[in-house]
Amino acid sequence: MTHRPQPVAQPFWTPGVLVMLALMIAAGVTLVVRYTYGLSAVTNLNNHYPWGIWIGLDVASGVALAAGGFTTAFLAHILGRHYYEAVTRPALLTAALGYTFVALAVFFDIGRSWAIWKVVIYQNHTSALFEVAMCVMTYVTVLWIEFIPVLAEKLGHKIRLLAFLDRILDKTMWVFIILGVVLSCMHQSSLGTLMVIAPTKTSPLWATPLQPLLFLTSAFAVGYPMVVVETTIATSSLKLESEMNVLTPLSRITILLLGVYLFLKVGDLIWRGAYATLLDGSAQSGSFLVEVGLGVILPWVMLLFPAVRRSRRLLFTAALLIVSGVMLNRFNVFVVSFKAPYATSPYYPAIGEILVTAGSVAAIFFLYRLFVTWFPVLSAQRQEVSR
Amino acid sequence: MPITRRSFLAALGIAGATAAAPKNAEAWQSKAPPDPYGCLVDLTRCVGCRKCEQACKEVNDLPEPAIKFDDLTILDVKRRPDQNAFTVINRYYSGRIDDRDKLVPTFVKVQCMHCQDPACASACITGALSKKENGAVHYDVDKCIGCRYCMAACPFEIPAYEYDRPVLPRVRKCTFCFERISKEGGKPGCASICPVEAITFGKRSELLGQARERIKGDPGKYNDHIYGEREVGGTSWMYISNVDFGKVGFQALPTRPMPQTTETIQSGLFSYLWSPLALFGVLGAVMGYTSRKHDKEDGHDA
Ligand code: SF4
Ligand code: SF4
Ligand code: SF4
Numbered sequence: 001m002t003h004r005p006q007p008v009a010q011p012f013w014t015p016g017v018l019v020m021l022a023l024m025i026a027a028g029v030t031l032v033v034r035y036t037y038g039l040s041a042v043t044n045l046n047n048h049y050p051w052g053i054w055i056g057l058d059v060a061s062g063v064a065l066a067a068g069g070f071t072t073a074f075l076a077h078i079l080g081r082h083y084y085e086a087v088t089r090p091a092l093l094t095a096a097l098g099y100t101f102v103a104l105a106v107f108f109d110i111g112r113s114w115a116i117w118k119v120v121i122y123q124n125h126t127s128a129l130f131e132v133a134m135c136v137m138t139y140v141t142v143l144w145i146e147f148i149p150v151l152a153e154k155l156g157h158k159i160r161l162l163a164f165l166d167r168i169l170d171k172t173m174w175v176f177i178i179l180g181v182v183l184s185c186m187h188q189s190s191l192g193t194l195m196v197i198a199p200t201k202t203s204p205l206w207a208t209p210l211q212p213l214l215f216l217t218s219a220f221a222v223g224y225p226m227v228v229v230e231t232t233i234a235t236s237s238l239k240l241e242s243e244m245n246v247l248t249p250l251s252r253i254t255i256l257l258l259g260v261y262l263f264l265k266v267g268d269l270i271w272r273g274a275y276a277t278l279l280d281g282s283a284q285s286g287s288f289l290v291e292v293g294l295g296v297i298l299p300w301v302m303l304l305f306p307a308v309r310r311s312r313r314l315l316f317t318a319a320l321l322i323v324s325g326v327m328l329n330r331f332n333v334f335v336v337s338f339k340a341p342y343a344t345s346p347y348y349p350a351i352g353e354i355l356v357t358a359g360s361v362a363a364i365f366f367l368y369r370l371f372v373t374w375f376p377v378l379s380a381q382r383q384e385v386s387r
Numbered sequence: 388m389p390i391t392r393r394s395f396l397a398a399l400g401i402a403g404a405t406a407a408a409p410k411n412a413e414a415w416q417s418k419a420p421p422d423p424y425g426c427l428v429d430l431t432r433c434v435g436c437r438k439c440e441q442a443c444k445e446v447n448d449l450p451e452p453a454i455k456f457d458d459l460t461i462l463d464v465k466r467r468p469d470q471n472a473f474t475v476i477n478r479y480y481s482g483r484i485d486d487r488d489k490l491v492p493t494f495v496k497v498q499c500m501h502c503q504d505p506a507c508a509s510a511c512i513t514g515a516l517s518k519k520e521n522g523a524v525h526y527d528v529d530k531c532i533g534c535r536y537c538m539a540a541c542p543f544e545i546p547a548y549e550y551d552r553p554v555l556p557r558v559r560k561c562t563f564c565f566e567r568i569s570k571e572g573g574k575p576g577c578a579s580i581c582p583v584e585a586i587t588f589g590k591r592s593e594l595l596g597q598a599r600e601r602i603k604g605d606p607g608k609y610n611d612h613i614y615g616e617r618e619v620g621g622t623s624w625m626y627i628s629n630v631d632f633g634k635v636g637f638q639a640l641p642t643r644p645m646p647q648t649t650e651t652i653q654s655g656l657f658s659y660l661w662s663p664l665a666l667f668g669v670l671g672a673v674m675g676y677t678s679r680k681h682d683k684e685d686g687h688d689a
Contacts, residue, residue: 034553035553036553037551037553038549038550038551038552038553038556039550039551039556040550040551041551043550045535045550046550047467047469047470047538047544047546047547047548048467048544050535050536050538050539050548051535051539074670077674078670078673078674078677079673079677080674080677080678080680080681082681106534109534110532110533110534110535111531111532111533111534111535111548111549111550111552111556112531112532112533112555112556113533115531115532115533116532118513118530118532119512119513119532121513122513122514122515122530123513123514124511124512124513124514125653125657126509126510126646126649126650126653126654127509127510127511127512127514127536127653128510128649128652128653129510129512129534129536130512130513131653131657133512174671174674174678177674178667178670178671178674179667181666181670182663182666182667182670183663185663185666186656186657186662186663189656190653193649193652193653194536194539195539196648196649196652197506197509197510197540197645197646197648197649198506198539198540198542198645199641199645199648200542200638200640200641201539201542201544209648209652212652212656338539340544341544341638342465342467342544344465
């Protein structure tokens with residue numbers, strides 16, 4: 001039953017691809033302005049709100065949503081459930097692209113982009129951000145190393161170096177696979193530690209020392225739903241067979257993982273007594289209710305029903321809710337929750353910030369499509385063939 | 388996924404060595420210097436002349452302000468220190484009235500508090516901010532990458548940023564006149580100019596003693612609270628007042644040092660990298676086990 005991964009035989013240039021290209025160009029122009037006139041020219045960041053959506057969405061959500069990479073690698077390669085190998089390559093590609101753009105988002109956001117290497121030299125070990133930065137840097141490298149066999153399969157006969165690396169990796173790949181999982185666990189949790197240093201500047205709904213554990217468990221929980229979302233979008237837009245035979249069992253595991261996260265999240269809220277602010281009608285409480293209600297509880301209940309897990313459409317809906325819930329959670333922790341005690345007006349992302357974020361997402365889609373068209377990533381059969 | 392038996396055993400070895408001796412976090416230790424300098428600001432003395440703002444500008448080479456220092460109408464706006472002004476004076480009316488029934492203003496000088504255990508320094512990714520022995524929280528521009536985590540972390544919302552500089556933006560905040568106070572007999576620009584001695588510079592321990600004496604000497608006037616003595620674990624800049632601090636722009640902050648929780652988490656999880664190494668070992672063991680089982684099922688041993 002295992003389909004061999006193969007390049008997708010679809011025309012590359014479609015109207016959708018052109019839209020992506022337009023978004024990427026807009027983002028590129030914004031970045032030219034950013035590097036000519038400074039961050040204030042394209043962002044609404046100020047002394048009260050030093051971090052905006054480039055950190056809250058591009059970095060924090062980006063890292064969370066790339067969790068499909070290490071969770072599927074764990075299942076297929078470490079637990080040896082080779083049945084799931086059909087989804088490891090696309091998940092790996094998503095993670096590699098996702099993290100590359102996380103690194104780029106950091107690069108654009110920091111004031112001294114050219115000095116980014118200094119993190120390696122001047123290490124401050126008390127800083128959670130240092131830990132995140134080192135892990136992400138290493139993990140991007142590890143992900144692309146893990147991707148070498150895919151590249152070699154296609155180009156190995158042309159580029160000798162690739163074939164050579166591929167042969168070395170044959171024996172050592174297990175190191176990188178385990179390393180990938182370890183690095184993921186480290187920085188997924190440290191990302192949650194970041195705002196713990198500012199308990200007085202964040203809403204009690206999210207200000208908990210348990211945040212690293214919540215970030216880690218939610219990363220576990222969002223991994224397979226992300227695979228569902230990404231596979232469904234890819235197979236339907238490329239007109240491939242849906243891979244429900246793999247996705248349905250994956251969603252069974254998600255019930256457990258999401259359940260653990262929900263339990264910790266609600267338990268923490270009750271333990272700290274923070275639920276008191278839950279119904280005060282503030283934007284924060286509203287955003288929290290949406291995050292947990294629509295993003296965790298609803299999809300969790302949905303997944304309990306076998307009919308949902310077997311239906312392509314319903315499973316996609318549940319998975320999309322989980323993915324959006326975790327995205328909203330990261331956005332909430334870094335943006336909505338943040339209370340600047342002396343700010344006179346709240347932060348809203350500027351057009352420039354939105355353009356760069358949209359352009360980055362478009363670039364990920366664009367490159368994903370480029371890769372699956374050229375390289376053997378997807379295992380699903382073309383429907384025309386299986387007709 | 389092929390895995391050789393030797394590498395598998397090596398992985399197990401690492402796991403055994405590290406998992407057996409997880410160096411758990413010792414109780415968190417404050418890294419505050421024992422005998423730093425400090426400044427005591429007496430809000431009952433400050434007359435809002437803005438001389439300290441001007442002196443600060445001069446000693447730190449800051450640009451001329453848009454509104455001249457002798458224009459006191461600016462006091463009606465609640466300002467914050469920014470990239471062009473490391474300190475500002477704000478005027479508050481707390482509701483106190485004098486014997487002629489007129490509202491009495493309270494002037495509040497705002498600058499970096501030079502926390503004893505600064506959140507900014509703990510958070511800074513490269514250690515560009517650090518607490519010095521003499522009490523100053525010092526910024527080293529050569530290490531800074533401009534991530535602005537220090538700004539997100541500071542409970543007093545102090546560090547400012549040069550958002551309009553595309554190439555060499557800096558984090559800006561009161562330096563505690565690091566160079567000046569490092570010299571024998573040197574004082575911060577603001578403290579040395581103050582005409583009414585509202586700012587007293589000295590050893591933090593001595594300033595605390597002075598503050599207590601002033602409060603004890605006139606209990607009817609002063610509130611029994613030295614702001615900065617215990618807030619966020621103590622700060623090098625401290626305030627005494629005759630009005631409620633909450634009414635004149637000060638936040639009620641916990642006495643717990645801000646970095647305590649995160650540093651405990653970080654060192655608990657990552658000291659000597661014990662947890663990642665242990666996890667690596669465990670995963671290696673699982674992977675070795677499953678891949679061998681798989682090979683057997685396939686009918687050939689590894
Ligand atoms: S007041 Fe803020 S910037 Fe100043 S030392 Fe404390 S944490 Fe750092
Ligand atoms: S902006 Fe500079 S000083 Fe502030 S945390 Fe980042 S590297 Fe450190
Ligand atoms: S200590 Fe120096 S830098 Fe700080 S406010 Fe006073 S004059 Fe300005």
